[in-house]
Amino acid sequence: MNVLEVKQLTKKFGDFIAVDNITMSVKEGEIFGFLGANGAGKSTAINMIASLLRVTKGEIEVLGKNIAKHGKFAKMNIGIVPQEMAIYEDMTTYENVYFFAGLYGLRGAELKERVIEALAFVGLGDKHKSYPKNFSGGMKRRLNIACAIAHRPKLLIMDEPTVGIDPQSRNYILGSVKKLNEMGCTIIYTSHYMEEVEEICTRIAIIDHGKIIAEGTKGQLKAIITNQKNIGIEVRSAENLDRSKLAGIAGVNQVKVEDRIIKITSDSEINNLNRIIQQLMADDIEIRSVEEHEPSLETVFLTLTGRSLRD
Amino acid sequence: MKDTLWLIRKTFLSTFKKPMNLLLYFVFPVLGILLATLIHSGSGDTELRMGIVNQDGGRQITQGVIDAVGRMDSMLVSEIEENEVKDLIASGELDAAIILPAGFAQSLIDGNPSDLKIISIKGAQVTGQLKAYLEQHINNLASVGRVAQGNEVKFKTLYENYQKNGFELATEKIDDQSINHNKTNQTIGYLLILMLVSASSLSGILIKERENRTYYRLLSSPVNARTYVLSNVIVNLTMMMLQIAVTLWIMITIFHVDPGIPYWSMFFILVLFALVAISLSLAIVAFSSSSSAASGMQNLLLIPTSLLAGCMFPLALMPAAMQQIAHFLPQYWLLDTFSHLQQGVSMGELSLNLIILIVFAVALSLIAIYKFGRNNDTRSYI
Numbered sequence: 001m002n003v004l005e006v007k008q009l010t011k012k013f014g015d016f017i018a019v020d021n022i023t024m025s026v027k028e029g030e031i032f033g034f035l036g037a038n039g040a041g042k043s044t045a046i047n048m049i050a051s052l053l054r055v056t057k058g059e060i061e062v063l064g065k066n067i068a069k070h071g072k073f074a075k076m077n078i079g080i081v082p083q084e085m086a087i088y089e090d091m092t093t094y095e096n097v098y099f100f101a102g103l104y105g106l107r108g109a110e111l112k113e114r115v116i117e118a119l120a121f122v123g124l125g126d127k128h129k130s131y132p133k134n135f136s137g138g139m140k141r142r143l144n145i146a147c148a149i150a151h152r153p154k155l156l157i158m159d160e161p162t163v164g165i166d167p168q169s170r171n172y173i174l175g176s177v178k179k180l181n182e183m184g185c186t187i188i189y190t191s192h193y194m195e196e197v198e199e200i201c202t203r204i205a206i207i208d209h210g211k212i213i214a215e216g217t218k219g220q221l222k223a224i225i226t227n228q229k230n231i232g233i234e235v236r237s238a239e240n241l242d243r244s245k246l247a248g249i250a251g252v253n254q255v256k257v258e259d260r261i262i263k264i265t266s267d268s269e270i271n272n273l274n275r276i277i278q279q280l281m282a283d284d285i286e287i288r289s290v291e292e293h294e295p296s297l298e299t300v301f302l303t304l305t306g307r308s309l310r311d
Numbered sequence: 312m313k314d315t316l317w318l319i320r321k322t323f324l325s326t327f328k329k330p331m332n333l334l335l336y337f338v339f340p341v342l343g344i345l346l347a348t349l350i351h352s353g354s355g356d357t358e359l360r361m362g363i364v365n366q367d368g369g370r371q372i373t374q375g376v377i378d379a380v381g382r383m384d385s386m387l388v389s390e391i392e393e394n395e396v397k398d399l400i401a402s403g404e405l406d407a408a409i410i411l412p413a414g415f416a417q418s419l420i421d422g423n424p425s426d427l428k429i430i431s432i433k434g435a436q437v438t439g440q441l442k443a444y445l446e447q448h449i450n451n452l453a454s455v456g457r458v459a460q461g462n463e464v465k466f467k468t469l470y471e472n473y474q475k476n477g478f479e480l481a482t483e484k485i486d487d488q489s490i491n492h493n494k495t496n497q498t499i500g501y502l503l504i505l506m507l508v509s510a511s512s513l514s515g516i517l518i519k520e521r522e523n524r525t526y527y528r529l530l531s532s533p534v535n536a537r538t539y540v541l542s543n544v545i546v547n548l549t550m551m552m553l554q555i556a557v558t559l560w561i562m563i564t565i566f567h568v569d570p571g572i573p574y575w576s577m578f579f580i581l582v583l584f585a586l587v588a589i590s591l592s593l594a595i596v597a598f599s600s601s602s603s604a605a606s607g608m609q610n611l612l613l614i615p616t617s618l619l620a621g622c623m624f625p626l627a628l629m630p631a632a633m634q635q636i637a638h639f640l641p642q643y644w645l646l647d648t649f650s651h652l653q654q655g656v657s658m659g660e661l662s663l664n665l666i667i668l669i670v671f672a673v674a675l676s677l678i679a680i681y682k683f684g685r686n687n688d689t690r691s692y693i
């Protein structure tokens with residue numbers, strides 16, 4: 001069954017179209033990645049799915065029920081980790097999770113159990129009595145997640161849960177996401193970080209200017225741009241390199257030099273590796289190794305949107 | 312319902328957790344009572360040194376009037392000569408002097424009392440009270456005189472009876488009442504300001520939650536916005552009812568101020584005002600984009616209107632034009648209701664006042680609801 005079904009979803013702020021006619025579905029058990037640059041419309045789309053913003057046009061179904069008619073049902077089954085921290089600074093971590101989980105009707109021993117479980121899950125099990133105002137960014141983010149999972153939602157929506165935190169907390173969070181997913185929770189994951197999305201997501205939608213411009217598994221997305229190949233040539237010294245001559249070779253689109261590695265993006269149909277190597281030899285450059293990569297998601301994104309993920 | 316209770320529980324807990332709130336709800340009103348008591352007992356506590364010039368010789372009735380003045384609270388009486396009056400008052404040895412003119416006793420017996428003079432440099436506060444008291448006393452004597460129809464013997468018998476009955480006691484009581492009423496009204500004035508501030512502070516939670524984004528999380532849960540605002544209002548109202556009940560109880564029981572209005576009538580009317588305060592605070596919240604904008608609006612609205620409405624000092628001290636403005640302020644209608652009740656006007660006759668308070672509450676809530684509805688789709692609301 002589809003956990004989420006979005007049909008022709010549109011959101012306008014005045015004349016500005018933030019989300020433009022999006023159609024997508026998320027199946028049970030998926031970690032669905034939402035990839036897009038700043039202002040692409042990710043949060044807007046997510047907020048509509050979580051009933052936090054009114055829909056301008058379109059339909060949203062959660063677990064097969066239209067949220068316009070079954071708002072409460074949808075909310076009961078969704079957990080949202082908002083992009084910005086949404087916790088009470090003047091309440092302890094325990095009180096925070098306790099309060100939010102209570103909003104879903106949990107009470108008594110069951111509530112306490114769930115709170116303890118959620119806090120342990122994000123690695124704050126020993127911080128029940130601490131106040132978040134003394135927390136690091138990473139700890140706050142983890143509390144922000146605990147508040148969203150204590151009621152055991154079927155669909156967890158995470159809006160950039162790893163923004164601006166230390167690598168350790170980030171790894172912890174990514175680990176938790178995978179673990180939650182293994183426990184049966186379907187996840188929508190929004191991020192600026194390509195590596196994260198590549199690492200954990202089973203399916204990815206690329207959103208730009210409010211539109212989904214590509215959707216599929218990593219492999220499917222990369223297949224979109226099979227006409228590109230990346231060639232990496234390690235050399236002893238790139239000092240004598242004549243970049244314009246290299247760029248002049250048929251098929252070569254881009255030449256970048258990073259330290260002692262020459263990175264070339266080229267049309268995959270044209271076999272020009274020989275000519276490239278000849279050119280390097282002519283420039284008296286000593287070649288150490290040559291590698292040909294398939295394109296990364298980063299390249300996919302760049303090619304499709306014409307801009308990089310982060311500014 | 313379960314949601315509402317859960318939200319109410321949380322709001323109560325965090326309200327009682329902050330010491331500032333307890334000050335605002337329970338300590339400041341008591342300080343208000345204390346302040347009102349100090350302001351309005353100033354004249355009673357310090358002794359008033361009174362000189363009496365008796366130009367009417369040793370008449371028994373005249374002496375009776377002098378004694379009556381002497382029996383007033385905190386009054387120190389000495390007999391002086393007329394030519395000393397100015398010097399003694401100017402040098403501060405006396406606070407005031409009364410001149411009983413020649414033929415004063417006879418004028419009382421005739422039932423047509425001649426004027427007496429009160430000289431003082433202190434304000435009307437001192438002489439006003441004295442004048443009221445003397446007027447009472449002299450009018451009583453004059454009516455005794457009218458009954459005696461100028462017959463001196465008859466007058467004396469009646470007069471002795473009158474003295475035995477201790478009429479003074481009654482007059483003093485009336486004086487005490489005015490002090491009590493002043494204390495009450497002053498206390499209520501302060502209480503109104505504190506209620507407005509308390510209501511704003513509790514409604515301010517709505518804005519703070521919007522700012523720290525917890526509101527966003529609340530709305531993503533099965534709780535809806537209406538339940539959320541309703542629970543805030545319920546806590547607000549309950550806290551203010553507690554505030555009113557405690558303040559009135561302390562004023563009456565601990566400070567022994569008799570307000571001249573039954574406890575439950577006062578409570579009921581003040582609860583109406585609490586509704587006004589809550590709706591006003593909600594309207595402020597609805598129109599503010601941030602906590603600082605809200606507190607700016609509160610500063611601009613609450614204290615100045617309370618001043619204009621007579622919460623801090625009597626309206627009579629203000630220019631007539633200003634007094635007109637007061638009619639547009641809910642605080643004025645509450646204070647007006649109280650002073651009428653103290654003067655013995657019945658609740659039924661004051662229903663217009665109460666209706667005006669209700670209209671204020673309803674109008675302000677409608678404004679808030681309308682504005683909340685409009686806000687629904689903007690980024691700041693999330």
Ligand SMILES: Nc1ncnc2c1ncn2[C@@H]1O[C@H](COP(=O)(O)OP(=O)(O)OP(=O)(O)O)[C@@H](O)[C@H]1O
Nearest residue numbers: 013018036037038039040041042043044045689690
């Ligand atoms: N309440 C609003 N009123 C007007 N414009 C808005 C509102 N909310 C979002 N927008 C605009 O809609 C566009 C999409 O915003 P959104 O927050 O969805 O982007 P995003 O993909 O989440 O970006 P980011 O990665 O920065 O979080 C932006 O241009 C933003 O300025």
Ligand SMILES: [Mg+2]
Nearest residue numbers: 042043083159
């Ligand atoms: Mg966003």
